Amino acid sequence: MSDVEYGEVRITVHRGHDDLLSAGLGLAGLAGIPLLFSNPLHPAAEELRRRAIQSSWKGIADLGPLGGYGRVYGNVPDVPGREYQAFASIPGSQAPHRVLLQLPDHFDRRKRCLVVTASSGSRGVYGAIALAGAWGLPRGCAVAYTDKGAGAGYFDYADDSGVALDGRRAKRGEVALEFEPPSAAPTVGIAVKHVHSGDNPEADWGRHVIQAAQFGLAMLDRAFPDDAPFTPENTKIIAAGLSNGGGGVLQAAGLDGANFFAGVVALEPNVHTAGHGRALYDYATEAAIWLPCALNSKRFVSAPFARMPDGAPLPAWVLRCASLRARGQLGGHTMAGQSEQAYQYLRARGWTDEAMATAASSTAFDLWRTITAGYASSYLRRGIADMPCGFHYAAVGMGGLPSVTDPLTRAAWWADGSGIPPGNGIGLFGGMDVSADPALKGSECLRALWIGDDHEAQALQASIAATAVKLPRIDLPLWVVHGASDGLLPTAFSSEPYVAWLRNEGRQPLYWKAPHAQHFDAFLALPGFGERHVPLLPYGYAALDRLWAHLYEGATWPGEVSTPAARPRGTGVLEHGMLGLT
Structure with a gap:
C-alpha cells in the first residue's frame, strides 16, 4: 500500500x-x-x-x-x-x-x-x-x-467549468478542479467523473x-x-460503508495484508466475487429488459410502483411483453402468459419474488438503464463524446429535449447531484429508437456488452473482472449487513455468495440478512414502502456498536449472530421492537 x-x-x-x-x-x-x-x-x-x-x-x-x-x-x-x-x-x-x-x-x-x-x-x-x-x-x-x-463534480463544456x-x-x-476532462466543443454536453474519467x-x-x-x-x-x-498500530481504523461504499470497504479489506484495519462493517454491499454470485452489470442489464414484463404478473399487484394508481398495468410494461414476444423471446397470446414466462426466466436466473417486488420501484424510476449506461461507459473508459450504445448526457430543456444548462441549477450541482445523471437538470439521451418500446434498443445494446464476445464486450468484461474483491486477512473482524428485500443489489447475487466464499476459505464473517429491509431507507417515506419495510441503518449502527465493544471494551467477538426478528412497520410509527434488536 x-x-x-x-x-x-x-x-x-x-x-x-x-x-x-x-x-x-x-x-x-x-x-x-x-x-x-x-x-x-x-x-x-x-x-x-x-x-x-x-x-x-x-x-x-x-x-x-x-x-x-x-x-x-x-x-x-x-x-x-x-x-x-x-x-x-x-x-x-x-x-x-x-x-x-x-x-x-x-x-x-x-x-x-x-x-x-x-x-x-x-x-x-x-x-x-x-x-x-x-x-x-x-x-x-x-x-x-x-x-x-x-x-x-460535473464538467459543463457549455462554459468550460x-x-x-x-x-x-x-x-x-x-x-x-475535481474533474477536468480533455477540451472539446461547447456543444458536446456534460461530463461526469465516474462515467468519463477513463x-x-x-x-x-x-x-x-x-x-x-x-x-x-x-x-x-x-x-x-x-x-x-x-498509525494503524496506535489508532484503530474501522472501515464502514453502504451500497457501493460497502463494496469499497470490502475491496479495501482484501488489500489489507498488514493489519491496517481493526474491523469492517459493510451494509448492502455492491460486492463482486469472482466465480461466485453475479456482477451488478450482469443482473442490472437483465433487469432492464425482463423486469418490466415480469412485474405485470398478478403476484406483484400490490407491490409499490408495480401498477397504475387504479390498479391497471403500466402501459410501458405491457408494451415490453409485446416487444419480447415480437422478438421471439416470449411466446403466448396473453399478457398474463407472457408475464409468467418473463417471471420464470428471472426466477431461473436467481431472482426471488421478494427482490422482484421491491425492484418494481427501481424499474419504474428507470434506474437499471441509468446505472448500466453510465457504468458501461466507465468500464470501457469512454469519454463524453463516445459513450457506448449512443448514450450521452446533456442539459434538459423545454419538452425534455437537450438544451443549454440553467445557470442556477449548474451552480448547485456539487451540493445536489447524485453522481450519475439524470437529475438536477441533466438528462440521459440516446439509446432509443422510434418504436412503441423505445428504451429496449439501448438496453439490449448494453446487455450485449455482457453476453457478447466481440472486442468491445471483452473489454467491458475485463474491466468488471478487475473489480472483484480479494480475501481479507483471516483474523479481521468483518460484519456484512443486508436487507432481505433488497431489489437493487439482491442478496442472492452479492452478499450471500461473498459470505459463503469467505467461509469456504476459512474466514468467519458475521452476516445479518435483515428481514423486511430493502436498499433505500430514504424510500421508506414513499407510499407503500414504510408500511412494508424496516430501515437498514439501525442494523449497521448495531454492528458497529458490537465492533466498538470488542475493540475498546474487551467484549468477545461473536462467532455467529442470530437473524434479527424484524417485522414490518405497518401504517403507524416505527417502534424499537419492530427491529428485532436486543
Missing part, C-alpha cells in the same frame, strides 16, 4: 451554528426543504457544504416523522470540529478522488479511533455521513471520507478507501503534532 498523494489541503472550522454532522441544521433541518442560497448564481462555499450535507442525509436515511430516526435509533447531536479536504490521486489515474477528514473537537486521544468510509452510489464526498459520520463523530472518532472517483475544492464552480485553468474507478475503490484512511492519519498528525505519529 503506497502512501496517499494529495494536493492542497483546505481546512475549515465548524462550530456554533455550523457543526460537522448536520451543518447546524439538526434533525429537523436535515429533513426540511432544500436550503436556499443567498446568491443562487454564485452560492458561497459554506452554503454549498451545508446543502451537500443535507442532501446526503436525505438521500440515505429515512428522516420522516414515522421512520423513528432520532427516536428509535440514531441521533444528530451538535458536533463541533474541523474539516480537512483535498484531492488525492491513485497512481496512474487520470482524475482525482476527493478525500475529507472530519475531526471533532472532542476527539478521544486516549481511544484513538478513525472511521473510514466511501460514498454510497456515485455520491459526493459526504455520501456516507448518515452511516459513518452519525455513528463515529458523536463517540469521538475522526471520520475520513472518499468519493471513490465519483461525485457530482467544473468544481473546485470548495464546491464552487470554476473555469478550466483557474484552479484545480479510470474505471470501481476497480480502485479499495485503494480509494485506504488512501482516505492514510489521509486521515496524516491530518491527525497535523492536528496533534505532540501526539504524532498516528
Whole structure:
C-alpha cells in the first residue's frame, strides 16, 4: 500500500451554528426543504457544504416523522470540529478522488479511533455521513471520507467549468478542479467523473478507501503534532460503508495484508466475487429488459410502483411483453402468459419474488438503464463524446429535449447531484429508437456488452473482472449487513455468495440478512414502502456498536449472530421492537 498523494489541503472550522454532522441544521433541518442560497448564481462555499450535507442525509436515511430516526435509533447531536479536504490521486489515474477528514473537537486521544468510509452510489464526498459520520463523530472518532472517483463534480463544456475544492464552480485553468476532462466543443454536453474519467474507478475503490484512511492519519498528525505519529498500530481504523461504499470497504479489506484495519462493517454491499454470485452489470442489464414484463404478473399487484394508481398495468410494461414476444423471446397470446414466462426466466436466473417486488420501484424510476449506461461507459473508459450504445448526457430543456444548462441549477450541482445523471437538470439521451418500446434498443445494446464476445464486450468484461474483491486477512473482524428485500443489489447475487466464499476459505464473517429491509431507507417515506419495510441503518449502527465493544471494551467477538426478528412497520410509527434488536 503506497502512501496517499494529495494536493492542497483546505481546512475549515465548524462550530456554533455550523457543526460537522448536520451543518447546524439538526434533525429537523436535515429533513426540511432544500436550503436556499443567498446568491443562487454564485452560492458561497459554506452554503454549498451545508446543502451537500443535507442532501446526503436525505438521500440515505429515512428522516420522516414515522421512520423513528432520532427516536428509535440514531441521533444528530451538535458536533463541533474541523474539516480537512483535498484531492488525492491513485497512481496512474487520470482524475482525482476527493478525500475529507472530519475531526471533532472532542476527539478521544486516549481511544484513538478513525472511521473510514466511501460514498454510497456515485455520491459526493459526504455520501456516507448518515452511516459513518452519525455513528463515529458523536463517540469521538475522526471520520475520513472518499468519493471513490465519483461525485457530482460535473464538467459543463457549455462554459468550460467544473468544481473546485470548495464546491464552487470554476473555469478550466483557474484552479484545480475535481474533474477536468480533455477540451472539446461547447456543444458536446456534460461530463461526469465516474462515467468519463477513463479510470474505471470501481476497480480502485479499495485503494480509494485506504488512501482516505492514510489521509486521515496524516491530518491527525497535523492536528496533534505532540501526539504524532498516528498509525494503524496506535489508532484503530474501522472501515464502514453502504451500497457501493460497502463494496469499497470490502475491496479495501482484501488489500489489507498488514493489519491496517481493526474491523469492517459493510451494509448492502455492491460486492463482486469472482466465480461466485453475479456482477451488478450482469443482473442490472437483465433487469432492464425482463423486469418490466415480469412485474405485470398478478403476484406483484400490490407491490409499490408495480401498477397504475387504479390498479391497471403500466402501459410501458405491457408494451415490453409485446416487444419480447415480437422478438421471439416470449411466446403466448396473453399478457398474463407472457408475464409468467418473463417471471420464470428471472426466477431461473436467481431472482426471488421478494427482490422482484421491491425492484418494481427501481424499474419504474428507470434506474437499471441509468446505472448500466453510465457504468458501461466507465468500464470501457469512454469519454463524453463516445459513450457506448449512443448514450450521452446533456442539459434538459423545454419538452425534455437537450438544451443549454440553467445557470442556477449548474451552480448547485456539487451540493445536489447524485453522481450519475439524470437529475438536477441533466438528462440521459440516446439509446432509443422510434418504436412503441423505445428504451429496449439501448438496453439490449448494453446487455450485449455482457453476453457478447466481440472486442468491445471483452473489454467491458475485463474491466468488471478487475473489480472483484480479494480475501481479507483471516483474523479481521468483518460484519456484512443486508436487507432481505433488497431489489437493487439482491442478496442472492452479492452478499450471500461473498459470505459463503469467505467461509469456504476459512474466514468467519458475521452476516445479518435483515428481514423486511430493502436498499433505500430514504424510500421508506414513499407510499407503500414504510408500511412494508424496516430501515437498514439501525442494523449497521448495531454492528458497529458490537465492533466498538470488542475493540475498546474487551467484549468477545461473536462467532455467529442470530437473524434479527424484524417485522414490518405497518401504517403507524416505527417502534424499537419492530427491529428485532436486543
